[in-house]
Amino acid sequence: MLTSENAFSTALTLILSMDSALIAIVMLSLQVSLMAVMIASLIALPLGAALALWRFPGRNVVIVALNALMGLPPVVAGLCVYLLLSRAGPLGEWGLLFTPTAMVIAQVILVLPIIAALTRQQVEALHGEYAEQLNSLGLTRLRMIPTLLWDARFGLLTVILAGFGRASAEVGAVMIVGGNIDGVTRVMTTSIVLETSKGNLPMALGLGIILLALVTMINAIAHMIGETAKRRLG
């Protein structure tokens, strides 16, 4: 019989036992999602800023496409990456299917549109505010990018956290491209699916509680860093 109580006690037992398999799963989840968010940020932050500053034909199409891709179903992203990395696919020779690298690639595709689209919106607002000032300094648009990104950093921290939330919560993509291989590509979300399919609901919910706690912790750390920096820099 499943009660929220035995889910909590399962979660607690799991944490207290410091089970090495669980630790490996947690570490892999964090590695894959943080790595994906980092790579996506490196591309999406400048991309979003550039999109905010440049006017070119088809710009609105790009903006709408990015906004729409924020809702890309993870399982579709996973399927595309699967077909790309499969031995029969164009990048099959790399032999990346069913590895953590494949999972990172799939999550980058999921996270990138979110960070790019929200960065575009934040930087555009900020640029509207400071356009005159920036122009009077004679900055080219290329030079404005780092300045504006730096100025928007507190807002962008939330944007990156939204990306991290998407990455750590999704299961559809990592299930397909990772294969949920025990000890190799099994992460928190795919473990939860596996335990649910075994009918082991307290364990599934217990893992869910741990995942939620981890994501909360990372958000708390990010929030604290943001607040400290804000106070110090004024």
Place this chain on the structure above:
Amino acid sequence: MNRTTAFIAAGALGLTFSGTLMAADAYITLASTTSTENSGLFDAILPTFTEETGIDVRVVAVGTGQAFEIGRRGDADSLLVHDTAGEELFVADGYATERINVMYNDFVIVGPGDDPAGISDSETVIDAMQRIAESKSPFASRGDDSGTNRAELRLWEDAGVTPQGEWYRELGSGMGPTLNTAAGMDAYTFTDRATWVAFDNPQDLTLLFEGDESLFNQYGSLLLSAKRHPHLKHDLAAQWHEWLVSEQGQQAIADFEVDGQQLFFPNAE
């Protein structure tokens, strides 16, 4: 976070990550079924194999239909599945060079404890399925082209029933999720015994029909073709393929029990 710390963090993360990637070089990827994974069979027998040979087996557990697709695309080194007709076709199509019997168990029909279709005293599985169809009792089907799904559809055909209508619900899910759903909507469902015995959330579901000869469920191992996919780890995969039917492999399968019940019966020739 300033830029330097960000870069250091990035570097550290990259290092730990490549570390995990490089571990364990001698491994094969095995595409197999959810029944073998969910029941815990692999957890029980793989350590023995790895200890004897030094080869890690990475299991991707999917439906048999998807396992064939993974094999056809060259994404797994070996297949352990349960659809003999499909496996023979797979060999005939040149994707595998050899198919061998490894073990068997059986399918059973589970359903709500009060058994509204009255199948528990059926003589044959055909009779049981006809009773479910006639009484239009809810029936949850995998509907996912898995080995279990294919076996179920063959039995409907043998029973002369075209399964469709309000009562027949195709879920498109694995065995575990299908059992969860069947339990939730008091439906009958067709399952392999291993997944059923290892399943922890039966609620009101009860085993209602078993023991008919046509519920036999054979598992086979496929040795993939080196001609078709030269990049695969054929030598390692051949060791696994042979170990499964060796004395040690067969014994390891026979020794696996859940709640004191043997779930797979070795039957290599």
